[in-house]
Amino acid sequence: MTAVTEITTPAGAGRAAEAAPVTMAGALNRALRDALAADPDVHLLGEDIGALGGVFRVTDGLAAAFGEERVSDTPLAEAGILGTAVGMAMYGLRPVVEMQFDAFAYPAFEQLVSHVAKMRNRTRGALPMPLTIRIPYGGGIGGVEHHSDASEAYYTHTPGLHVVAPATVPDAYALLRAAIASDDPVVFLEPKRLYWSKGLLEPSPGPAVLGRAAVRRPGTSATLITYGPSLPVCLEAAEAATAEGWDLEVVDLRTLVPFDDETVCASVRRTGRAVVVHEAQGFSGFGAEIAARITERCFHHLAAPVLRVTGLDIPYPPPMLERFHLPDVDRILDAVGRLQWEYDITEEQK
Amino acid sequence: MTAVTEITTPAGAGRAAEAAPVTMAGALNRALRDALAADPDVHLLGEDIGALGGVFRVTDGLAAAFGEERVSDTPLAEAGILGTAVGMAMYGLRPVVEMQFDAFAYPAFEQLVSHVAKMRNRTRGALPMPLTIRIPYGGGIGGVEHHSDASEAYYTHTPGLHVVAPATVPDAYALLRAAIASDDPVVFLEPKRLYWSKGLLEPSPGPAVLGRAAVRRPGTSATLITYGPSLPVCLEAAEAATAEGWDLEVVDLRTLVPFDDETVCASVRRTGRAVVVHEAQGFSGFGAEIAARITERCFHHLAAPVLRVTGLDIPYPPPMLERFHLPDVDRILDAVGRLQWEYDITEEQK
Amino acid sequence: MTVLHPPDVHAGAAALLPGPEPLSLIDRGGGTGDIAPSVLLDLHRHLVRGRRYNLQATALTKQGRLAVYPSTTGQEACQAGAVLALEERDWIFPTYRDTLALLVRGLDPVEVLTLLRGDWHSGYDPREHRVAPLCTPLATQAPHAVGLARAAALRGEDLVALAFIGDGGTSEGDFHEAVNFAAVYRVPVVFLVQNNGYAISVPLHKQTAAPSLAHKAVGYGVPGVLVDGNDAVAVHQAVRAAADRARAGGGPTLIEAVTYRLDAHTNADDATRYREAAEVEHWQGRDPVDRLEAHLRECGLLTEEAVARAGREAEELAAQLRSRLADDPAVDPMSLFEHVYARPTPQLLEQRAALAAELADVEEAR
Amino acid sequence: MTVLHPPDVHAGAAALLPGPEPLSLIDRGGGTGDIAPSVLLDLHRHLVRGRRYNLQATALTKQGRLAVYPSTTGQEACQAGAVLALEERDWIFPTYRDTLALLVRGLDPVEVLTLLRGDWHSGYDPREHRVAPLCTPLATQAPHAVGLARAAALRGEDLVALAFIGDGGTSEGDFHEAVNFAAVYRVPVVFLVQNNGYAISVPLHKQTAAPSLAHKAVGYGVPGVLVDGNDAVAVHQAVRAAADRARAGGGPTLIEAVTYRLDAHTNADDATRYREAAEVEHWQGRDPVDRLEAHLRECGLLTEEAVARAGREAEELAAQLRSRLADDPAVDPMSLFEHVYARPTPQLLEQRAALAAELADVEEAR
Numbered sequence A, B: 001m002t003a004v005t006e007i008t009t010p011a012g013a014g015r016a017a018e019a020a021p022v023t024m025a026g027a028l029n030r031a032l033r034d035a036l037a038a039d040p041d042v043h044l045l046g047e048d049i050g051a052l053g054g055v056f057r058v059t060d061g062l063a064a065a066f067g068e069e070r071v072s073d074t075p076l077a078e079a080g081i082l083g084t085a086v087g088m089a090m091y092g093l094r095p096v097v098e099m100q101f102d103a104f105a106y107p108a109f110e111q112l113v114s115h116v117a118k119m120r121n122r123t124r125g126a127l128p129m130p131l132t133i134r135i136p137y138g139g140g141i142g143g144v145e146h147h148s149d150a151s152e153a154y155y156t157h158t159p160g161l162h163v164v165a166p167a168t169v170p171d172a173y174a175l176l177r178a179a180i181a182s183d184d185p186v187v188f189l190e191p192k193r194l195y196w197s198k199g200l201l202e203p204s205p206g207p208a209v210l211g212r213a214a215v216r217r218p219g220t221s222a223t224l225i226t227y228g229p230s231l232p233v234c235l236e237a238a239e240a241a242t243a244e245g246w247d248l249e250v251v252d253l254r255t256l257v258p259f260d261d262e263t264v265c266a267s268v269r270r271t272g273r274a275v276v277v278h279e280a281q282g283f284s285g286f287g288a289e290i291a292a293r294i295t296e297r298c299f300h301h302l303a304a305p306v307l308r309v310t311g312l313d314i315p316y317p318p319p320m321l322e323r324f325h326l327p328d329v330d331r332i333l334d335a336v337g338r339l340q341w342e343y344d345i346t347e348e349q350k
Numbered sequence C, D: 001m002t003v004l005h006p007p008d009v010h011a012g013a014a015a016l017l018p019g020p021e022p023l024s025l026i027d028r029g030g031g032t033g034d035i036a037p038s039v040l041l042d043l044h045r046h047l048v049r050g051r052r053y054n055l056q057a058t059a060l061t062k063q064g065r066l067a068v069y070p071s072t073t074g075q076e077a078c079q080a081g082a083v084l085a086l087e088e089r090d091w092i093f094p095t096y097r098d099t100l101a102l103l104v105r106g107l108d109p110v111e112v113l114t115l116l117r118g119d120w121h122s123g124y125d126p127r128e129h130r131v132a133p134l135c136t137p138l139a140t141q142a143p144h145a146v147g148l149a150r151a152a153a154l155r156g157e158d159l160v161a162l163a164f165i166g167d168g169g170t171s172e173g174d175f176h177e178a179v180n181f182a183a184v185y186r187v188p189v190v191f192l193v194q195n196n197g198y199a200i201s202v203p204l205h206k207q208t209a210a211p212s213l214a215h216k217a218v219g220y221g222v223p224g225v226l227v228d229g230n231d232a233v234a235v236h237q238a239v240r241a242a243a244d245r246a247r248a249g250g251g252p253t254l255i256e257a258v259t260y261r262l263d264a265h266t267n268a269d270d271a272t273r274y275r276e277a278a279e280v281e282h283w284q285g286r287d288p289v290d291r292l293e294a295h296l297r298e299c300g301l302l303t304e305e306a307v308a309r310a311g312r313e314a315e316e317l318a319a320q321l322r323s324r325l326a327d328d329p330a331v332d333p334m335s336l337f338e339h340v341y342a343r344p345t346p347q348l349l350e351q352r353a354a355l356a357a358e359l360a361d362v363e364e365a366r
């Protein structure tokens, strides 16, 4: 049911000899452990996060190490979990909530939109919400229905939330530490199919700065913009593209909100062409925002419209069909091929 | 607390002498009444829709006319309401649900996303969901917090749903009839601040076809693309723009899903410039989808990037500040002014 | 080993059920329980003040000085009886209707109305007063009370959280989840259901088929208490007992206070559409202010002077409201961008700059 | 006039409470109630078949033939006892775990597994079998049962809906809202909570502090029934009584069947992380299949031949599963675009054309 994807995380690539690689699930576990150790106000709550260590084992061993009060199993009710966390945050704690799967965060939608996202604003800063909401995110692990949604667009559209999606092992650690340290609520999207990908955590990446994208592969022909589970696919596509003579730059957003316009636009201005890649259904998806804002900011640098390679506009498919839904190397290359490479020499066509 | 906006609805404009104008709330009431009369499978359910006739009086008199079984007050629980409606639809009825205000639809989000939107697909067509979910939508009526959200983007991003937003009185009637007649679930967004706007219903507009946009004002300089409560603002802006020498076309989407690419693109290809206008916060909003798809389809016809005039990326403001949040004529004209009118004569700048 | 439903717990179920009749003291010659006379006079003062506050706020709404006002006329005993039963360090989680509870807690009467006036969402510092923001999405504040009480308990602090909720609100999933969490974590929360007979237009019998709302308690393993919500003394006593229990580690209690909303749902509502005048009259006969006053007089606790003083104080409050709400407050559009995040995003900074430029243009055009 | 909590209803509350001990027939010399011998033999047959089905499906999962399988081993009495108590026209609203209930209803054993095999979300026509799709988001199917039962009642049809739910699922808001709606509308729904002691790893005492889950019923004004979920006869009798009551216009019932999940949560779960072997052994001693078999033998109802026949039939079923699930099913990627809407949107048509072109390319490249 679970595909193990091994990718070498670019950030740690140079140090492969120094230490043993860990999985992304392991890196997240270490981030939680370090956060719990560093700050007594950090509390974890969620379904099955105690003795079981979470269905993905991200909280493995934490209840044993920090006690059931710091790492507590909750009754089975997501609005109750998030609402309880809101109350804890009102008192000054720093709750870290686990939603068991992406689609099972929906029962908490009202608490998220009407309280978590707004509490600081409505109380003029008196009640900040230093909450982290961890959500195993996306598909590709053969999960049956309701276990593979990519729902970032619901969150990115909600003012007051930060939205973070790591794609590499060191980022998983660094961004989760940053999310927990943030005084604002962070929806933290953990790419399920990268849970077992491996990378290095030594030397420790430390907490990241939220809101900074990373260029994972420099290139000159066009820019692929992506995040979370689609990063390895884009890197693979970029490698494959060299055979066609394209040298693709790959930008990993890391943080969807706040958005790093600077890095993204600098890249697109340089390359003049861009393709946005994400798993979620494309219509009204986050890729639309990326494409729209690049166009607003870089119009005269664009040789072609910003294209999108996304999931289909259908309910997430059953396991045996999910590969037809998810963006793959071929679809990305196909989109790159449609970036009007003839443009430079046929300017008069415009 | 409620501002009464009088607009002459373009569709009925020519027939002003023939019959008395009705309000949009009245038109919606008539649509519900006609649907109830036409089809015994139509059932209304929601909070306070019976004796009270709904907080906006859209269901006024319907319980008295059709009985409490057809038009029934529910206990106060939105997930329960929508979930019950799902069960009724499974049995072949055609439920029409009222959510009292936009933000109070959030408790039903899981039922909407995981069941309403998916049921037909997961059962290979065996269980269609001919449901209509009426949601008083948007701001501008001085509502206190949680009473003015514009949440269309959550719905447009959910495959399996249709999303409809009328802007005129005859459309309110025609689109609601079409929504109820649709064999698919429709999220029907009723612009609160147009509830008391007036227009003509004679001759009866009959059910509309979902998925067709309307050109509300023909023009040549640029296209304003909008829907729901922002239509009157755009029409006003277009009138004001003539003073600056701009002849703006105004496209009213009417249906957000399915999207009428044809009408929109035809207009933009003609004018070469476009501004998208909506109330909701802009980031990751539906305007991004509109801008992105226009750019994908009409890139070489565009003299300037598609711009967006939207609500700010903040929680909906309190009554006394909402006018600073909502798109107004000035902001639209300002955006039109930034559509690079110098472009035609300074092509080499590109 | 997990034993499903050990028999001893099961046997204790009966103790969690409410009595057959609402707890009432005033009408039953119940005297004043063990409540100190000074507290009783305080109760009286707050009821009188509260009634006047409701009247004044409703009047101001008609004059357009408030965007909307949900009155608690008829429910003053619940509001004052409950809040006075708490310690200052205890937290209150009000619904949008419970403005009076805030007044009793000692908040500034105009800051209490900020939400309803429309200049901001919440007008006071919740931490300073231990009062959560007035909550509009129904029942959503109930889990907050649970979380806050749990946080305090984890820190070893002696604190009770009181969550108000309406009869309609008990139908929401959030209510269910909150009481369950509170019971499982055994946190010091008092859930006070003000059953005022209606959720806007929907009467109780369309809201629930339960024998009483207090009967829901046993399903969570917490005590259910039924109290006459128009008897300030009884409400006070019930809430104090529940708070004491909570403080002593006994966990949450669910109290149903049976009361009545004498006014319409809000100024925007037309209650004649869904209820009979006779019903309203019946409940006017059980007016909580009148009843307390009569009872305290009977007990010889209330002097004419005290009555007059309470009246004067209430008039002063009303006058203060009228004058302080006479003009529109200063609102700063630039404040829209504050407190969306701890630090504004680059995107918000852009939007802030754009609005500033717009406002400068407008200023210039003058 | 609205009377809040009329005393007569209030007095009736006691009748809604469950008894102190789960209803059990088998161990108490309860005989077989008024259940016909043929039904008892049917029950036995289904229990034997069901156990074998669980074993086989679990084995197939280990071989990668199913994506995941949540076993009902230990809960077969609930599944068969409940479904056999219904009429063919009654509807079943299962959770993701209740595959056996579908089998008992007569669905094709492979179609039952479609979701878990992963070739589509739901493998059968719900209307044909009066079985809603296996439901993964917990408790969300409960309001569907209410809506469907209400729709049928409005049409004057005589139909009962049975909603399965887990102990964990009762904590969700949707459960609360569903039971409340059912009670208020007085619809013919039977809510059957299979309390198997765990929600994945979370034991009941971390899920609720209630004396029993059946004690939740009174809070909605419906009867709460506690039954031994490992006694097929008792479950059958309790569900039939509730269905009869519902059919007669008596409204919903909430039944808690106390049972135990002998296997792990699913094949992907490691139950040793959160429960003791001794606990599992204890419950193995109360195996529902063994108990029914022993009981029916004791009552002289079960011949050796019937036992052998049931065993053979179960083996045939297992063999059928093995052979029919041996190969991957044919899946058509183009079917992804079917049934998203009644008619595909223009946008979907574009995407369909693109996928068709992709597939044609791949075909060509071969």
Ligand SMILES: Cc1ncc(C[n+]2csc(CCOP(=O)(O)OP(=O)(O)O)c2C)c(N)n1
Pocket: B047, B076, B100, B104, B107, C097, C136, C137, C138, C165, C166, C167, C168, C169, C170, C196, C198, C199, C200, C261, C265
């Ligand atoms: C989640 C949600 N749904 C709907 C509403 C709209 N609404 C506001 S007040 C109200 C009735 C509340 O009734 P009750 O809980 O009895 O409180 P009361 O007004 O009687 O104090 C409704 C339906 C809301 N505020 N929140």
Ligand SMILES: Cc1ncc(C[n+]2csc(CCOP(=O)(O)OP(=O)(O)O)c2C)c(N)n1
Pocket: A047, A076, A100, A104, A107, D097, D136, D137, D138, D165, D166, D167, D168, D169, D170, D196, D198, D199, D200, D261, D265
């Ligand atoms: C809304 C929702 N939240 C979380 C989950 C993940 N999940 C699947 S099964 C399960 C435990 C269910 O426990 P219970 O209701 O007791 O049923 P059982 O598995 O014991 O049959 C959980 C938490 C889910 N399916 N749906």
Ligand SMILES: [Mg+2]
Pocket: C166, C167, C168, C194, C195, C196, C197, C198, C199, C200
């Ligand atoms: Mg009420």
Ligand SMILES: [Mg+2]
Pocket: D166, D167, D168, D194, D195, D196, D197, D198, D199, D200
């Ligand atoms: Mg269970």
